[in-house]
Amino acid sequence: MYLRRFVLGAAIAAPLLAAVSGAAWAQAVSPDEAKTFINQSGQQLVGIVNGPGSMTQKANQLRLLVNQIVAVDQVGDYVLGRYINVATPAQHQQFQALFHQLLSYNITYQIKAYEGVSFTVNNVMPQGGGVVVDTTITTPGHAPADVGWVVQDVNGQMKIIDVIVAGTSLRITTRNDYAAVITDNGGNVSALLSAMQNQITKIASAQ
């Protein structure tokens, strides 16, 4: 049962799998404001996924929205973890570019699966310097999934920095995923960059 819950939830939040980060500079966020922020962001996201337009148009709209509501750069740095000190400035820059690109492709890959999606905002709980806004996401033909959105103040703006599903943090999951690639290749950040590039090529050719 537990396996079912976490895998289901992880997949439902997977469009933002690569989009989450811990921000030491975060300021306190008002629970009500965070709830409104998630409600508005969710409505926009649902509007795009269920709205008219081609897949390409929807993908472009989603990419813009995600860049507005998610602290993608900070998330990228979190995902790179301790290897941020190993990467050269050029590698770091390349990583961020690939990270943004991969996020876009992952979102595009999943648009079709989420047509008909709806959501409701539930409770708000404080967590660290931010808050977790709990939502229930429903897609046709699937059991509803509870997804928590961690919201923090990043440089004066509210941003999503993590997605929590059945107790699993997607930013930690992504960091572990990427760290495994680097570790398996003798600690070379270039191996991660190659793997990310290969993944982009694979997804692009499948679309």
Place this chain on the structure above:
Amino acid sequence: MRLKNMVNFKLRLKQSLSLAAPGLLLAGMLSGCATPPPKSSVEDYQAYKQLNDPLEPTNRVFYKVNNTLDQYAMKPVAKGYVHITTQPIRNHVSNFVANISEPERLVNFMAEGQSRDAGTSLVRFLLNSTVGIGGIFDPAAALGYPKTDTDFAMTLAIWGVPPGPYLYLPVFGPSGVRDALNYPAEMYATPMYAAPETDALDDFGYAETGLHLINSRAAYLQPIDQIQATALDPYATFRSLYRQSRDSEVQQIYDRNKLTPPDWVQTPKQ
């Protein structure tokens, strides 16, 4: 004759499964262990210890084996099952299977000292088995007794047993040394085990297990495809998700164990 064969088969199955976890662990230890980094590279060594997957090479082999089995057996069957059923039907199947496991949760909650959860489990089993028509429906949840997860490995966790190294078991999938003990424990904690041995009960047990496997796999169809398509290293991703999920479930048991005052207790005004 058939009954005798079935009893022997069931006994053999139980014995083999009970021995599976330690056997696989031993096999893994003998065949493929990851090479730890030197202690001099502190960060790498700490990361290796934190990963706690010393059998990674063997685990990855089993991961590939499971993927192949899944690709040619479980996944096609699950897709066919989804094609001929609706989500409400699959929910009812899930409820039914969960109800059969409720006594196991009751025993584990008692062993964990979680009296409130044990009471919830008992009410759920009694209510869902009767009003819920053998567990097909879940009226208990609607009456304020929601399903809460636990198992033998979580009981061990509450008792202070550490999770141990990560294991990826053939057929069963992600696990750990502590969690693998669930499989033999589960076999002795179902109502079917307590009931007198009959052919019909054996057939029911196999049908229930088969249905549970297919129903669970059907629930994973899209998510597993998605993770395998988007993760750079799906093995590492599943490992991370599994560990976080298990840690979270144990934490939830601790979190629920907070005493709350009854409604009639008046809290002093500030």
